[in-house]
Amino acid sequence: MSVKWNLDKAHSEVQFKVKHMVISTVSGEFKDFNAVVESDDDSFSNPKFEFTAQVDSIDTRIEHRDNHLKSDDFFNASEYPELVFKSTKVDGDSVEGEMTIRDVTKPIKLQADFGGVINDMEGKKRAGVEFSGKINRKDFGLNWSAVTESGGLVVSDEVKLNVNLEFVKE
Numbered sequence: 001m002s003v004k005w006n007l008d009k010a011h012s013e014v015q016f017k018v019k020h021m022v023i024s025t026v027s028g029e030f031k032d033f034n035a036v037v038e039s040d041d042d043s044f045s046n047p048k049f050e051f052t053a054q055v056d057s058i059d060t061r062i063e064h065r066d067n068h069l070k071s072d073d074f075f076n077a078s079e080y081p082e083l084v085f086k087s088t089k090v091d092g093d094s095v096e097g098e099m100t101i102r103d104v105t106k107p108i109k110l111q112a113d114f115g116g117v118i119n120d121m122e123g124k125k126r127a128g129v130e131f132s133g134k135i136n137r138k139d140f141g142l143n144w145s146a147v148t149e150s151g152g153l154v155v156s157d158e159v160k161l162n163v164n165l166e167f168v169k170e
Helices: 063-070
Strands: 003-007 013-020 026-028 033-039 048-056 082-090 092-103 103-120 124-135 155-169
Touching: 033 155, 063 082, 092 124
Parallel strands: none
Antiparallel strands: 003 033, 003 155, 013 026, 013 155, 033 048, 048 082, 082 092, 092 103, 103 124, 124 155
């Protein structure tokens, strides 16, 4: 019997960081996302994750930059409105799966920190997990690039991910 867990959005976040002009880091997040998990039992064993984020919800606190990220130079939100991750293997400290961005699907591996399972004050079972790792944006067709006068990239190819998710047993 599998157990379904739903995302508690109030206690979850999806963030990313990317180097800008080699000298600083720009942070952003997706504000509209969802995830569900199925596990073998209510101890969260053998979890299978499915995650989606709405590209149009990207937020770096600068509207002009957000609009550029939503354009065809990067995510092309009008044609590819979601990014998707489906796990294929989970062990004690990592999760492997298929990430799809712009209809390009690639395997990725993220570090995982499982926070455990608890009963909340209402008696509901909750589970938490944090994922972190890196992807190369160009692997997914996010190819826009420019070079500074000194030869450095305006936007790094490497994107750091930090995803914190809390789930409630259905």
